[in-house]
Amino acid sequence: MLGYIHIPFCHRVCPYCSFYKHTPGKTPIGRFIDSLLTETRNRLAESPRSLYFGGGTPSMLSPAHLRKMLDGLARLIDFEALEDLTLEANPATFDLAKASLFRELGIQRISLGIQSFAPHVLETLGREHSPEEAAEAVRTLRAAGMPSVNIDLMFSIPGLSLTDWRRTLETAIALEPDHISAYNLTYEEDTAFFESLKRGDLDTDEDRDAEQFMLADELLTAAGYEHYETSNYARPGHRSTHNRGYWKGEDYLGLGPSAVSTINAIRTSNVADTDRYIRMIEQVGHATIETESLTPDQLRLERIALLLRTEEGVPLSLLNEAELPRLIEAGLAVVKADRLALTRHGSALVDPIAAELA
Numbered sequence: 001m002l003g004y005i006h007i008p009f010c011h012r013v014c015p016y017c018s019f020y021k022h023t024p025g026k027t028p029i030g031r032f033i034d035s036l037l038t039e040t041r042n043r044l045a046e047s048p049r050s051l052y053f054g055g056g057t058p059s060m061l062s063p064a065h066l067r068k069m070l071d072g073l074a075r076l077i078d079f080e081a082l083e084d085l086t087l088e089a090n091p092a093t094f095d096l097a098k099a100s101l102f103r104e105l106g107i108q109r110i111s112l113g114i115q116s117f118a119p120h121v122l123e124t125l126g127r128e129h130s131p132e133e134a135a136e137a138v139r140t141l142r143a144a145g146m147p148s149v150n151i152d153l154m155f156s157i158p159g160l161s162l163t164d165w166r167r168t169l170e171t172a173i174a175l176e177p178d179h180i181s182a183y184n185l186t187y188e189e190d191t192a193f194f195e196s197l198k199r200g201d202l203d204t205d206e207d208r209d210a211e212q213f214m215l216a217d218e219l220l221t222a223a224g225y226e227h228y229e230t231s232n233y234a235r236p237g238h239r240s241t242h243n244r245g246y247w248k249g250e251d252y253l254g255l256g257p258s259a260v261s262t263i264n265a266i267r268t269s270n271v272a273d274t275d276r277y278i279r280m281i282e283q284v285g286h287a288t289i290e291t292e293s294l295t296p297d298q299l300r301l302e303r304i305a306l307l308l309r310t311e312e313g314v315p316l317s318l319l320n321e322a323e324l325p326r327l328i329e330a331g332l333a334v335v336k337a338d339r340l341a342l343t344r345h346g347s348a349l350v351d352p353i354a355a356e357l358a
Contacts, residue, residue, distance in 0.1 A: 313341030
C-alpha cells in the first residue's frame, strides 16, 4: 500500500493549479497537524511501503511543525521500512538549515517545483522564485545530503517558445538532478488559467505540445535520463517508487483535506475544506464525505489509462485487441511479449490513445 498526505498551504495560489490549496490565513497549524496524526492513527491498517507529502507546499511548514508532523508519523509508521519518503518543496521556502532538517527527519526525496528557468514564464505561472533561486535550491539540497532530487518542469505554457523550453531543459540538466518531471500544462476547471482559456485569452495547440514534448525526450534521454513514464525521466536507481506503485494500480491511503484513497476497490474522498477537516477529525475521527465502490470495468479502464503512460505498457489481457493493429501500423505502439507499449511518438498522444482503448 502507498501513503499520501496532503498539506494544503501555499504562500500564494498559482493560476494553473487545480489541487485543493489556500494561504494559511488563520488556520491553527498545530491543530491541523494533530488532526493529521489522529486521522493516520484511526485509518492506517498497515504500514505503507512509500509515503508522499504533496500539496499545496509542504516545505513551507515551519521547522517546529515539520518536526512535530514527522516525529508523530514515525511513531505510527515504520520509516525504516519505507522504500520512498518524498516531500514536495518550493525553492523559496527553505535554506540549508531547513534542508538539513528534511534529511534529519527521514526525507529521502525532494520534488522541487521549479516549472521553468525563464523569468517571464515564472511570472506567467505566478511562481515566487527566480531562476537563480531555483538553481540555488538544487545546490542547497545537495549540500544537505539529500539522496534524491527531482525537478518539476512544465511546457506548453503561454509565452513559452521552443527556445525558452530548450534553455530551461539545458539549465535543468546542467544542475544534474536525479530525476526530472516534464509536464504538459493542462487547463483544469476552477483555475484562473481555465477561465482565461474560456475567454479566448489563452489557447491550446496539439502541434506545440508535441514539439515541446519531443524536445524534452530528445535532450533528457541524450543526457542519460531513462524515460520511464510519459512525463518522468530518471537516472538509474532514482525512479519514483511511490508513483510507479500508483501507476500500477496499487492501493493507496490518502490523508488530509481533499485526499482520496482507494483500498480494496473502495474509493473514499476527504472533505476539501481545512477548517471542516479539523472539526470532523476532532469530532468523529475521520473526514470522509464520499465513498464509491469501483466496478471491475472501472478499475480496468483506470489501469489502462495509467499503465499506458509507463515504459512497461499495458497487459494485452486488459485491451480490446481489435484496436491494436491501427496503432501498431501507425508507429504509435509496439507489442512487447504480452504487453502493449507506446513508442516515443505514441507517448506524445497518450491521452487520446487511452481514450480510444478504453
